[in-house]
Amino acid sequence: MNGVSTLSTFLTRNLRQSGIFVAFVAIAALFAVLNPAFLSPGNLTNIVLQYSYILILAIGMVIIIIAGHIDLSVGAVVALTGATAAVLVIRMQQPWWVGVLAALAVGVLVGAWQGFWVAYVGIPAFIVTLAGMLLFRGLTFLVLSNVSLSPFGGGYYAIANGFFNGVLGGYGIDVFTLVVFGLGVVGYTVAQVRARRGAQAHAQTVEALPWFLTKLLVIAAVVMWFGAQLAQSRGLPFVLILLAVLVIAYGVITQRSVFGRHVYAIGGNLHAALLSGVNVRKVNFWIFVNMGFLAAVAGVVFSSRTNGAQPGAGNMFELDAIAACFIGGAAVTGGVGRVSGAIVGGLIMAVMSNGMQLMGLEQSTQQVVKGLVLLVAVAFDVWNKRRAGAAR
16 A cells, blocks of 8 residues: 555554653543643643743753663752852843853753763763762752842843733734744644655655544644633743744754764664764763753753742752653663653643642642653553564
């Protein structure tokens, strides 16, 4: 049938990727039934604002995990970079952009520090980043002199709290937000059609045309509905634009660049990657530099959102980011994972946290539920690999 599979065959071969989207929709639907306020425009806007920094961390973390490593220090780096910005902007009265650039520079230096020990000294990333978690948390206390700094105000505060609103207003809805989401849907549709044609040209298996069109229509409907909800609330958040740019950029880097292919090669089979001429040390170094950079971006967003810097900021963020990656389809052994999957995994964590908060569940109960979801996701990964091995 010209390489076109049936719906059942396609879903079977892509169980992990399809399942995560189905799970996300099911969880969101469950909370919508339990609490109608969950899908209100204001609450959906809050989800974007409150969990954007975890999604940013998940983008960098999934690349680390694909390469077969782990980073336990990102929460401490979030705190350190936010503290750096706070000292400059609040204490020293520097312009907001000076604080942002300084935070990014600190993040890159932290990434280079850890990348050096992992890539060139050969210390396992688990040990290096565990030490980094302690080291950078201690530096945060030193930078802040053990006290919190607030408020930022001005341009820095607007990074994670500002909106494009009223640019094209009318009838109680921000038309600009709808236009941006519409352009996003068009761009996604064009990219998917081109990818399908490219796969067919190389005699690769693709889903049946009716399923492909249905999938595009469903995604377009959901995205435009979400855009309409934001447009009825406060408009398009600045931080959502930032997140979209990062997702698109890193999606291209991981899937369509030589560097991305090398990351997958290292995580999939290190020995084969070495024999193929991949500069493993260089790749490992730069993925940690990149993680430091994205942790700094998350640090800026988080400190902007909270309008201040605290010595204990970012606590447990690394576990949320790691959980998002594994729930989103990354393999424990490396070599498998996608940026889009990590984002969906992060959204599942965000939806669960927000939904349970609306239900008034205690923090202890929320942690139990998150732990069980992570365990099930990893167990599914192990089961899926065993099933694939048995099929061979």
